[in-house]
Each structure stands twice: as C-alpha cells, then as structure tokens.
Amino acid sequence: MxxxxxxxxxxxxxxxxxxxxxxxxxxxxxAPAWAAERFPPPEFETGHVLPHVPTPWPxxxxxxxxxxxxxxxxxxxxxxxxxxxxxxxxxxxxxxxxxxxxxxxxxxxxxxxxxxxxxxxxxxxxxxxxxxxxxxxxxxxxxxxxxxxxxxxxxxxxxxxxxxxxxxxxxxxxxxxxxxxxxxxxxxxxxxxxxxxxxxxxxxxxxxxxxxxxxxxxxxxxxxxxxxxxxxxxxxxxxxxxxxxxxxxxxxxxxxxxxKKVDVTPDECVVCSLCEDACPFGAIHAPTPEGADDV
Ligand code: SF4
Structure with a gap:
C-alpha cells in the first residue's frame, strides 16, 4: 500500500x-546605486551625458x-x-x-x-x-x-x-x-x-x-x-x-x-467541496465522487 x-x-x-x-x-x-558605485559611468570631456536606459543591460x-x-x-x-x-x-x-x-x-x-x-x-x-x-x-x-x-x-x-x-x-x-x-x-x-x-x-x-x-x-x-x-x-x-x-x-x-498533475487529497476525497471554496484562484471545480478534481 x-x-x-x-x-x-x-x-x-x-x-x-x-x-x-x-x-x-x-x-x-x-542595487543600481551599489552597482554605480562599483562601476562608475565614464565622464566624457565633450559633455556627453549617458542616456537613461529603462531596460537591463545585455x-x-x-x-x-x-x-x-x-x-x-x-x-x-x-x-x-x-x-x-x-x-x-x-x-x-x-x-x-x-x-x-x-x-x-x-x-x-x-x-x-x-x-x-x-x-x-x-x-x-x-x-x-x-x-x-x-x-x-x-x-x-x-x-x-x-x-x-x-x-x-x-x-x-x-x-x-x-x-x-x-x-x-x-x-x-x-x-x-x-x-x-x-x-x-x-x-x-x-x-x-x-x-x-x-x-x-x-x-x-x-x-x-x-x-x-x-x-x-x-x-x-x-x-x-x-x-x-x-x-x-x-x-x-x-x-x-x-x-x-x-x-x-x-x-x-x-x-x-x-x-502528471496535482490531485486534491487523492484517495481521500469525500466531495465536501472545501477545497473548491478555499481556493483563492477559483482553480478547483466540482470534486467528483471518483476522486478529486485536478488543479
Ligand atoms: S506565467 Fe503563470 S504565474 Fe506568470 S503571470 Fe502568467 S499565469 Fe501568472
């Protein structure tokens, strides 16, 4: 068993x-401040300013x-x-x-x-x-x-x-x-x-x-x-x-x-629907007498 x-x-x-x-x-x-401190950006003599990049660097x-x-x-x-x-x-x-x-x-x-x-x-x-x-x-x-x-x-x-x-x-x-x-x-x-x-x-x-x-x-x-x-x-x-x-x-x-999927309490389901009521995501539907529904 x-x-x-x-x-x-x-x-x-x-x-x-x-x-x-x-x-x-x-x-x-x-993290960005720490990284900037470790790797300060170059200072250009021409006055060029590095553009702000909203996405991570490659x-x-x-x-x-x-x-x-x-x-x-x-x-x-x-x-x-x-x-x-x-x-x-x-x-x-x-x-x-x-x-x-x-x-x-x-x-x-x-x-x-x-x-x-x-x-x-x-x-x-x-x-x-x-x-x-x-x-x-x-x-x-x-x-x-x-x-x-x-x-x-x-x-x-x-x-x-x-x-x-x-x-x-x-x-x-x-x-x-x-x-x-x-x-x-x-x-x-x-x-x-x-x-x-x-x-x-x-x-x-x-x-x-x-x-x-x-x-x-x-x-x-x-x-x-x-x-x-x-x-x-x-x-x-x-x-x-x-x-x-x-x-x-x-x-x-x-x-x-x-x-292979998650079964709710396999072999122990008594169709009380507690799991269906408790699931915060509405992911469990109508347990069946044969066993629990998949989630
Ligand atoms: S992949 Fe899954 S966990 Fe991530 S946002 Fe989409 S539905 Fe949500």
Whole structure:
C-alpha cells in the first residue's frame, strides 16, 4: 500500500511575506546605486551625458546560461514540491526565491511571458534570430506544463509570486464572470503575437504591470497600472494571471494534457467541496465522487 503525504498548510504569515517583499524592493532600489558605485559611468570631456536606459543591460553569455540553469532547477524543484512532497510551504519559499531572482535581481527580464514575442517575431521574420536563452525561457516551462502541469505558475514565475505576496483575502469571482474574463488572455496573446510578428511593438513588455516595481523605475502610467493591479490582487487572487496573462493561456492549454498533475487529497476525497471554496484562484471545480478534481 502506498502512503500519500498529507498536504502541509502554509505557515508563512502575511506580515512576514510583506516584510520579505519590502526587503526585496529595498534591495532592488539599492542595487543600481551599489552597482554605480562599483562601476562608475565614464565622464566624457565633450559633455556627453549617458542616456537613461529603462531596460537591463545585455548580460554576458555565462550569465544567460546561469539564468537557464536556475530556471531548470526552479522548475524541477517546483514539480517535486507540488507532486512529490505536496508542500505548499515549500512552494511559497520557492516563489519568494523566484521573485527575488527573476523579479528583482533580473529586473523581470528575460521572462517567459515576454519571450512569446521573440518567438512570434522569429517565426514571422527569418532575418531575426531569437536568442537561445529566450527560446528556452519560452519553451521549457511549456514542456514542464506538458509533463507536470503549471508548476511554472505555482513556484517559478515572479509575476505570480508578487500577486501572491500581497493577497490578503480572496473574494470569490462568480464563475460566469471568471469564464468571460478568461477569454481576455487569448485575445491578448493574439494581439501580442500579431504586434510582435509585424515588428510593430512588444506590447507584453510595454504593458507589463510589475516590471517597473522589479526595476524600481519606469513610466508613471505603468507604475500606476501596476499599483492598481497589486491593490486588486489584495482581494482577488492573481488577477493578472487569471484575466490577462497570455503565457498563462498557453500553459493552461499544455497542462490539460499533463502526464502528471496535482490531485486534491487523492484517495481521500469525500466531495465536501472545501477545497473548491478555499481556493483563492477559483482553480478547483466540482470534486467528483471518483476522486478529486485536478488543479
Ligand atoms: S499565469 Fe502568467 S503571470 Fe501568472 S504565474 Fe503563470 S506565467 Fe506568470
């Protein structure tokens, strides 16, 4: 007889999570000053002033390799924590690491969501070659979704993590409204692919609500937009993920055919629907007598 470990309750308190977020933002704010102190910009005798660059500088090849290795490791740990250990607390700590690394340290770039555009442009325009690391950031989470479900969203994506950190109490979104709003990510995906393929604009990057927070700088309109989404995320679980994220739409599609997915209390479901009521993201639907529904 096999023994299935019971799910562990998350025990990281909300004030602790917010303190971690504040510390990450403080670190993110101090990092540019620290870097400028270590590597001061050149002073030109001609009076030339270096332009302000709102995007991260290109990274060395070994750093891009390191990013891919960290992505692979984080996805593997997420799959193990979700399916093997069934540890919500472990997933939470992994999310905080991902928020620190992919969010505040990497400034939200390279990002799997934005990589959609590089791939669309490369497919439409043969003179453009997407960097290998970007292609891997696009493809690897999708492969993991085909194998293990949406472990990227669960513990690796910094955009999901920052919304989790600020969630106080999730209101229930009516199912009809949730389904209607669930069409938006597909529309956004189509628009983003079209704009990228025609080399018009990378709208996913342009309208990323959190990247300005990760970089501690950005256009005022995007800071306001990000602030609104974060306030919304305090009482609606992961609004960007559920109602806007184009990469989430692709991940959800892949996860439908996942070889192995999270089951809610396998072999123990008594169809009480407590999990359905408790899920802050509306991701669990109508457990069946045969067993629990997949999430
Ligand atoms: S739905 Fe999109 S933003 Fe949310 S966790 Fe998944 S990939 Fe990240």
């Amino acid at each position: 096999t023994h299935t470990p019971k799910p562990q309750p998350a025990r990281i308190r909300r004030p602790a999570l917010l303190a971690i977020l504040a510390a990450l933002m403080l670190g993110g704010a101090m 990274r060395a090849a070994w750093q891009e390799v390191a990013d891919v290795v960290v992505l692979l490791a984080a996805l593997s740990v997420a799959a193990w924590l979700a399916l093997g250990r069934r540890s919500r607390r472990g997933i939470l700590w992994l999310s905080i690491f991902s928020l620190a690394y992919f969010g505040f340290y990497r400034g939200g770039c390279v990002c799997s969501i934005g990589a959609i555009q590089n791939v669309a442009l490369a497919l439409a325009n043969t003179s453009y070659a997407a960097p290998l690391s970007v292609v891997l950031f696009f493809a690897v989470p999708l492969v993991f979704a085909l194998l293990f479900g949406r472990v990227f969203c669960g513990g690796v994506c910094p955009l999901g993590a920052i919304q989790d950190v600020v969630l106080i109490r999730a209101a229930r979104v009516p199912m009809g409204l949730q389904h209607a709003l669930g069409l938006l990510p597909w529309a956004y995906l189509g628009a983003a692919a079209l704009f990228a393929a025609t080399d018009t604009s990378f709208i996913i990057c342009r309208y990323d609500p959190f990247v300005a927070f990760f970089r501690m700088t950005g256009a005022l309109d995007m800071l306001i937009f990000g602030g609104i989404v974060l306030v919304l995320a305090t009482f609606v679980g992961r609004p960007y993920c559920r109602f806007l994220c184009p990469y989430g739409a692709l991940l959800g599609l892949c996860a439908r055919w996942a070889r």
